[in-house]
Amino acid sequence: MENLLVEIKDRSAAEILAWALDKFGAKVALASSFGAEDMVMIDMMAKLGQFKVFTLDTGRLHEETYQLICQARERYPQMDLRVMFPDRTAVEEMVNSKGINLFYESVENRKACCYVRKIEPLSRALAGLDAWITGLRADQTPNRSAMNLIETDRVPLTQQTIVKINPLLHWTNDQVWNYIKENNVPYNVLHDRGFPSIGCAPCTRAIEPGEDLRAGRWWWELDNKECGLHVGAEGKLVRATVT
Numbered sequence: 001m002e003n004l005l006v007e008i009k010d011r012s013a014a015e016i017l018a019w020a021l022d023k024f025g026a027k028v029a030l031a032s033s034f035g036a037e038d039m040v041m042i043d044m045m046a047k048l049g050q051f052k053v054f055t056l057d058t059g060r061l062h063e064e065t066y067q068l069i070c071q072a073r074e075r076y077p078q079m080d081l082r083v084m085f086p087d088r089t090a091v092e093e094m095v096n097s098k099g100i101n102l103f104y105e106s107v108e109n110r111k112a113c114c115y116v117r118k119i120e121p122l123s124r125a126l127a128g129l130d131a132w133i134t135g136l137r138a139d140q141t142p143n144r145s146a147m148n149l150i151e152t153d154r155v156p157l158t159q160q161t162i163v164k165i166n167p168l169l170h171w172t173n174d175q176v177w178n179y180i181k182e183n184n185v186p187y188n189v190l191h192d193r194g195f196p197s198i199g200c201a202p203c204t205r206a207i208e209p210g211e212d213l214r215a216g217r218w219w220w221e222l223d224n225k226e227c228g229l230h231v232g233a234e235g236k237l238v239r240a241t242v243t
């Protein structure tokens with residue numbers, strides 16, 4: 001992994017994406033929630049040719065997110081998009097036993113919902129890939145500041161080793177939005193309504209000026225701003241080996 005880091009550490013985000021497509025071909029995909037960072041990378045990758053994207057449709061997304069997905073499919077025909085849904089039986093068992101909005105009742109319930117609606121579908125999306133690309137930025141959370149441009153990761157359910165690439169790790173929020181404006185990139189209109197980070201509708205709110213960028217995620221919990229896609233159950237980066 002150190003060799004790969006040496007190969008990309010001085011490259012721009014667009015150059016890292018080009019490198020990733022060249023290196024991993026059809027075995028690399030961008031994980032996208034269609035947030036601002038993801039739209040930047042979708043635009044960059046579209047300029048390189050065909051590319052794979054997967055998104056997790058938890059069944060609880062904002063309507064605005066679905067609208068953006070439609071918009072992105074039209075704007076970027078180079079995008080090979082795979083929409084991952086949660087296991088129907090698991091969702092039915094969960095909501096029938098614990099309630100449709102179980103996540104508000106306890107951290108345990110919230111993690112159970114994220115597991116069924118995100119972690120298990122993520123594991124299926126990553127199966128068969130050698131690498132995945134994320135829109136993580138270092139200044140979003142303390143956990144993320146400990147990440148690197150390229151890491152060894154593990155698929156949650158299988159523990160299969162996979163490379164994780166974070167091309168925008170060192171970008172600022174301003175850089176993201178400057179790119180979007182300069183390149184006329186479509187984006188989720190919720191960003192204009194105070195949502196810097198957009199996830200599931202019941203678990204995301206707008207933030208006030210000056211609040212932390214992740215303050216709108218699971219706002220009823222005191223200090224947990226990750227869903228488990230990038231951290232372990234204790235909030236530590238157990239699935240990522242920083243190299």
Ligand code: SF4
Pocket residue numbers: 058060103110111113114115117118199200202203227
């Ligand atoms: S973010 Fe909320 S609704 Fe979405 S999977 Fe997690 S707990 Fe469930």
